[in-house]
Amino acid sequence: MRVIKQRPMNWVERLYVFEAIRGLWTTLKHAARGLFRYETLPTISYPEGQPEIRNTYRARHRLMLRPDGTPRCVACGMCAAACPAHCIFIEATASDDPRIEKKVKRFDIDHLTCVFCGLCAEACPVDALRMDTKVISFEHRTRDEFVAHLEDLTAWDPKDYPEDEQSQVAPGGTKNAEARKVWGMEVK
């Protein structure tokens, strides 16, 4: 059996005050930094401060629009087939536009089930589904509100995507009707 004898404390240590300050030194240092040199802290104070999100980040989905304001989605179901979480629900119908065969009637993404893997956006043959909205927070009161419908997915503003040319020709979800008139592409 080995007995380790502790060194007896000297009188400075026995005074307690100086040792307490030494023990709290790191904490006090960071507290002072938070008070006087806030910007150098390695953390961000979410939600006041928002993280920088890159273009490749897989965030909330959006559906791209044709210049006439209709969703590009042709309801082929490739995204639903690729989805490992089975969170995409699509119903198709015949298009009103004689030049286009098939259009989407229902496009629901259940964000409570979604794992944000990005396979759906990768599978899309017409580049309709993208995950570049940079929306990372999902806060809703009921479970139903977490399901994004067709109108939610198409309601995005071209101003939010200044670098993307294809987003600029698309009018944005709420302006679809006006856009059809502007483009002279009122569907028959």
Next chain:
Amino acid sequence: MSNYYNMPKLPTENSPKVEIFVDDKPVMVPGDTNLLEALKAVGIETPHVCYHPFLPVSGNCRQCLVEQEGPRGRMLVIACYTPVAPGMKIYTPASSARVKNARKATQEFMLVNHPLDCPICDKAGECTLQENYMEAGQNESRMRPEYGKNYHGNPEHQFIDAKGQVRGGKHVDLGPRVLLDEERCVQCDRCVRFMRSIAGSEQLQLAGRADHTYITTFPGEKLDHEYDLCVTDVCPVGAMTAKYFRFQKRVWLLSHTPTISMDDSLGANIWLDHADGHIYRVMPRCNPEVNRSWLSNTSRLAFQNFDKNRLPAIDVESLPIGKGKIALVAGGSCTMEDLAALRMFKESLGDGAELFGGSLLKVGAPDGIAKSGDPVANRSGMKLMGFADVSEFMKRASEFETLVTVNADLFGEDAAVAKDLEKINCRIALSAFDDATARKATIAIGVRHWSEVQGTMVNSLNIIQKLNACPVCPDENLEAAYEVISELAGNKLESASAAFAKATEYASALAGLTYDSIKSTGKLLEGGNA
């Protein structure tokens, strides 16, 4: 191309076996058939587009090329139109690079002008071109986007699409039930041959020549025939689409239940294609003895009413049956199991009960394709089980004091004749639907529809065929008719095989059969074709 072609000779169990050499290996194949079927019989699949086993061979797709050793060396021949000869030497892609290249080139030519529509095509997933591409093609695309596709079908239907490209007619209205996509058409001629040789009404034609060929109807006429939806089945690509199924569901999401269409005594073999508890379409199931690959529109579209107007399940301990005579009437869609349960019920009721089966509908003439014209599907089964015809019951209706109908909508079928039945005080209806008889009944008990039950039926050719339950029952408390009836008889039959075992006791023709021994294509009962 508008010539008459010969029907292919299909191998049967009695085909003479001959020895041929496939890739220099001797194999025994059926000797009275074509090479494609012979190779299939030994497990070698040959990709093909225009060949269909129940349509005349036209041999225009050239996809089924094989090499044959002939007097002038090895030649490429089409397997679908080459009869098997003893000792012939055949080379498949397994040994011949030439066959492989030829098939690949054919495949490439076929795809050159085929639109890349797979994402929006209803046929995607069960498309012959897709299958052939995986088997024989897999070539790099040599398509130059600046030239685009060259085939656009009927010039009258061309249009400029949203991207500014010339496109062919994408939804040409052929008739009340079928749409044609001219771009997707590969001119395999199958629909034309079907309408000409099987339907017997030549409503479709190939118009134009060479690479301007397109499918069309005669001017001012429409494709309208009892079997016109079969052209959507035979179409190897998505050119012919059925309006009722268009864009409803991607086909790989559908599950398939093999069963029998119980609206005709031929008992056409069908697939019930269902997903999320709904039937989306009914497809013919190949049975060379019965309906081959065909199905009438009536049987095909009947599913749209299967889940409508249904009766709820009622828990019935016993029926308020009077003392007088009791008539037990089985409808046309009753399975053998239902009939067996009815006989059990009759025995439990004693001498006053009598069994009848059939319907008041008129028996039509067989059309020689997939309908016998008799709306009582299980009429042969009723004969085997000793059920008298319902006309017998109508003559003596006044004798009875109680009427129990099982899936027999006597009032709905012929209200004028059935009016006399209202004199019968106690009318009990077991039915899937809330039909006229159920509404007039004292008690109406909901049972499962024939699409939702296990069972068997004997068709007009004396073939016993098996029904399978499609999991689309709208109410889980509903039970099959045989379960309800046998429970009333005091000895509940828990499964179809138990009920079938009961049926074999009553019908001597079924002796020795078990439910599980009946194959999916049915079994010809002793006595042969009636």
